[in-house]
Amino acid sequence: MKKLFVLIFIVALVVPAFAGGAGQRATTGxxxxxxxxxxxxxxxxxxxxxxxxxxxxxxxxxxxxxxxxxxxxxxxxxxxxxxxxxxxxxxxxxxxxxxxxxxxxxxxxxxxxxxxxxxxxxxxxxxxxxxxxxxxYWFPQVMPYGDEYRTPNPGHGVWVQKAVLDYFDYPLPNTLEEMVDMLIEYAKAHPTIDGNKTYAWTGLFWTWREFPVFNAPTILSGHPNDAAVSVDWVDGRWKARAFYDQEESYRIYKLYNKMHLEGLYDTESFVMDYDQYLAKLSGGNILAFYDQDWQFGTVQNLLLDQNQDRWWVALPLAMEGYDPEIMNPPQPxxxxxxxxxxxxxxxxxxxxxxxxxxxxxxxxxxxxxxEGIDYMVDANGLFYRTPEQVAQWRDQDWVRTTYGADxxxxxxxxxxxSLFPDGINNIEPATQPSVFQAALRPQQIEVLEGYGVDTFAQIFQDRHPQPDMRRSTYFPAWTITMPPDSPESITGTRIGDIRRRYIPQLIMAPRGQYDRIWNEFVAEINQIPQRDRDAHTAFLQREIDRRVEAAGGY
Amino acid sequence: MNPTESTFSAQHDALAPATLGRRNWSTIFRNQGVLMLMSIPFLVHLLVFRYGPIFGWVMAFQRYRPGRGFMDQEWVGLLQFQTLFADATFYRVLRNTLAMASIKLVMGTFFAILVAILINETRNRPFKRTVQTISYLPHFISWVVAANLVLEVLGPRGVVNDMLVGLGLMQERVLWMGRPDLFWWIIGWSHVWKTAGFGAIIYLAAMTSIDPQLYEAADIDGAGRLQRIWHITLPGIKPVFVILLILNIGQLMEAGFEQQYLLQNSLVMDYSEVFTIYVLRYGLQLQRYSFAAAAGIFRSVVSIVLIIGANTVAKRLGQETLM
Structure with a gap:
């Protein structure tokens, strides 16, 4: 009897292990x-x-x-x-x-x-x-289609609070430095917002989401986000150039340091994780920052829903002497x-x-x-959405887990x-002019009227007509992956770690200490042999050239 | 000495040479067979999970690429070790590891013994029980949760800042977690908070085995409470203390991983990166499995040297030892 139990027990243990693999597929048909x-x-x-x-x-x-x-x-x-x-x-x-x-x-x-x-x-x-x-070997996440490109949102830029823009009557300063002066002026006039201390600037500095601070030198010297290098059109080629120890790095962190010395840079940001960053933004006491819209879209919508003036508008700004060509080209x-x-x-x-x-x-x-439920088609074949449909699709929970295309x-x-082959409809509703217009809230219309434009992207285009479409042959360089275990990728990690340690120190430098810390930083960077660092940049350059060749050459 | 105990050991001594002298395995097996069988699973477990992986060490002498067969790997000799020792970061990380491990070892042991003595001296049983339970509970919280508690408490809007500013001891809130000079001590204190209560249990157990007659005799001789602690309690737990110390010294290279990983940020990286984080960042995350293996060997060798060293020193000093 006892043996029988043992036998049954063993069978009960073993059988499911074999059955598990085979039976799965037949059930659903x-x-x-x-x-x-x-x-x-x-x-x-x-x-x-x-x-x-x-x-x-x-x-x-x-x-x-x-x-x-x-x-x-x-x-x-x-x-x-x-x-x-x-x-x-x-x-x-x-x-x-x-x-x-x-x-x-x-x-x-x-x-x-x-x-x-x-x-x-x-x-x-x-x-x-x-x-x-x-x-x-693979199909990419996203590719442009055709040659036309139409978007109402710039996607990234220097985000400035609407209240600040209101206060200065919708300015479009020529340089980031001027904007920073305005931020400081506003913050001094409004030391607290809803009981919280006002900060002129913040930046996410956490895991792979660190690029708002980490890549600030290249972006705010007027480049789209290529991450490790600035890519410029030089003598008929796209040329990659390392910026981590160059003038733009020195200047941008010095500008942040200026805000810090006024007590207006949010130094807590260096110990914040992503959730805390979003929580911080939703407090409404951050006047400006650089980021890409998808990172803080939830907060932006929340603040827009609250009908306040504490949400942000992206402005095309770069440091003095640089062309603010930061609008992203389409990204293959x-x-x-x-x-x-x-x-x-x-x-x-x-x-x-x-x-x-x-x-x-x-x-x-x-x-x-x-069609007919989520969008309508008019007599000319143009897609549009009714206000109810717009409201439904604004509900991100519904979009993600009920509709589920996400x-x-x-x-x-x-x-x-990009546009569908019909040439009149955008691939995505958010970029379709009619849907964009229908989804605008009154505060947003106020801003657009303030700047005298129809879309937020036009604020950029007034300064810089179009993203440089030539870039879309290689862009973005941050997707270039180095073979793991290669000397180049180790060098990249090293440079990154040194920067990661010094950027907060630079921004938080006490008065008169900035240059000393900068020199320490450069000295530490120089401990990595120049030849290794050049190899790192050269790798990126080779890959950029290869991409351009694949896309039809220069 | 207890009379029954001495008779037993005398009998035992008489029996032993006879049984072992004959080397009669069947007799030994008949007597202890069940015990032997019961220990086999543990032996197998050790062989499979502790000794088996050592074969993976060959990886440290290769440039290992995943997805390839063993024979297809490239052999590079001691290259991985050379890379490791040539890396300036490695030495900084080594400093942090040893510093934090020492701080944790000293503070952890000191406070565990302190808590044990305090609990041992308390006579009010319900109070004693409550204190003991409360003090060892943090041990069961995972570091993920514990680290968030620490971050919360020491945050710019945390209790510590609230208190210091509220009491007027400080003008401005301090970014405690951003202070490189404090990071090691934050690690030390959070370690004490999390482990002192649990560590005390083992010392408490050692204290209960001290003969009460000793305390009574000391009482009669007029020893005060502190003298009793100093002359009876502390010597009574010394063997346990020494054994634990030797074991812990073997762990010096493992200053922790989660604790530092979860509490660190870019402001304190110079002082927060420990060996395990270094292996993760420069080894596993860059797919340098061979480099990670070489670093692992280095760590194991250092640990073995430390533990044997500590054991030898303890033996020389005539203390209880492991081997």
Missing amino acids: LREYDIFLGYEKADYPTGGTIFGDWLEEQTGVRINWEFNVGDLQQKVGLIAASGDYPDAIHPRNYTQILLAAGAAIPLNNLIESHGPNLKEIYGDRMEMFRQPDGNI QVSEGITISTQARDPEGLMEYFNFLAKWDTLKMRSWGR YWVNFIRLDGG
């Missing part, structure tokens, strides 16, 4: 694919989503999502080393790690046989993410994307699925929603500023 997505998202709703259900019905495919939790670099390293891959992997900016491990299959033949829609939306730009070995994000793994059970089926995502109707469904937002998507 759908083809199932496992996708690892290197982004952090809420678990896919068990009850399904509007978009997800529609997609399942159309394709007969169900996706089992795995989202990133914690450190992506380690996670991707682990996936690569384990040799146990899901069907498709989106390792984000660590795509090279997977490639080095041989975990991704070449897609060329599959694209030829199963990907007509993909060929159509990417066109010649597909050459831009073809690898040196002649193969295509060619260095990273979704791969099909060597262990994919059904690569053809997966390619068919990707191809379906690239269909014009699917793209419309992904960004605009259902789960498919990170691959095979077209830039929102």
Whole structure:
């Protein structure tokens, strides 16, 4: 009797271990694919989503999502080393790690046989993410389509509080220095806002989100965000130049230091994490900062909803002597994307699925929603949204977890500023002029009228007509990934760590000490051999040249 | 000496040579077989999880690339170690590690013994129990939570600043977490807060084994409370203290990871980065698995040297030892 129990016990333990693998797929009657997505998202709703259900019905495919939790670099390293891959992997900016491990299959033949829609939306730009070995291994997160580009939002810039703009009657100073003087003047006139001390400036300085402070020298000397280098058009080529120990670095942190000496730089920012940064911004006592809109969009909307004047407007500003050409050109994000793994059970089926995502109707469904329910089409074929629809789509929770297209937002998507082949409708509603107009709040209209423009991007365009479209052959340089374990990437980490230690010290330098700390910083940078540092920049330059060549050459 | 105890040991001594002298394994197995069988899982566990991974050390002599077979790896000799010792950051990190580990060791031990003595001397049982429970509870909080508590308390709007400014002791709020000169001590004190209560338990256990007759005799001889603590309690826990000290010295290279990782920020990086964080940043995150392995070997070797050194010193001084 006792033995029988033991036997049953053992069987009960062992059997599920074998059963687990096999039974999974038959239950739904759908083809199932496992996708690892290197982004952090809420678990896919068990009850399904509007978009997800529609997609399942159309394709007969169900996706089992795995989202990133914690450190992506380690996670991707682990996936690569384990040799146990899901069907498709989106390792984000660590795509090279997977490639080095041989975990991704070449897609060329599959694209030829199963990907007509993909060929159509990417066109010649597909050459831009073809690898040196002649193969295509991934589909990028976002690519522009066609040559036209239309957006009402500049996306990033020096964000200045509307109350401040109001106070100075909608100024557009020529230099960042003038703006800083205005901020100081305003802060002195209003030492507290809603009981909190007023700060002229803050900046997020935490993990990979540190670029508002970390890349300030290049951006505020009039460049789009290329991260480690400033890229300028020199003698008919895009030339990368390191800025970390150059004049622009010295000047921008000195300008921040000026605010600090007035007691107006938010030094707490150096110990804040992302959530605390958002909480800080929502207090309304921060007059200005540099950032990109997607980082603090939630707070911006919150403040707009509260109907106050404490939200921010992006202004095209650069330090004196620099042209504020900071508006981002369309970004072909060619260095990273979704791969099909060597262990994919059904690569053809997966390619068919990707191809379906690239269909014009699917793209419309992904960004605009259902015709008649989520958007309307007028007699001229122009898409628009009614006020109710605008309100519905302003609810981010609803958009993310009820409509659900957000789960498919990170691959095979077209830039929102591009137009559909009809030539009149934007890929994304937010960039469509009519939707933009309909979604404006009264305070926003006030600002636009103050500047005498129709869109926020026009404030930039008045100063700088268009983003430099030539840049879109390589932009952005921050997506260039160096092979892990290469001397260049180690040098990059080293430079970064030294900067990370000194930037706060520079900004918080006591009166008269700035130059001493700057010299210490430069001395420490110089301990890294010049030849190594040059190799780091040269690597970026080579990759920029390679991208430009792939996009058709200079 | 207790009479029964001496008889037992006498019998035992008489038996031992006879049994072992014959080397009769079947007899030994018959007597102790069950115990031996019971220890096998632990032995296997040690072999698999403690000794097995040592084979991974070969990685330190390669330039390991994930996804490739063992034979396809590139052998580089001692290159990884040379890189490690040539790196200026490495020495800064080593300084931080040893400094913080020493601070934690000294403060942690001192306060654990202090708490144990205080609890031991308290006569009010309910009070004693309450204090003991409250003091060891922080041990069970994960550092992720504990670090946030520390950040909250020491934050610009935290209790410490509120109090100091409120009492008029300071004019301005201080960014405590941004002070490089204080970081080691914040680590030390937060370590004390989190572990002193739990560490006290083991010393309390050692104290209960001290013969009460000693205290009674001291009482009769007119020893005061402090004298009793000094001459009876402290010598009574010395063997435990020495063993724990040797064990902890072996851990000197592991000044912690989560604690520093979660409490650090760019203002204090010079003083906060410990060996484990260095291995993570310059090893694992850059996919330099071989470099990380080399650093791991370095750490293990230093630990072994430290623990054997401490043990030898203790033996020379005639103290209780591990080996």
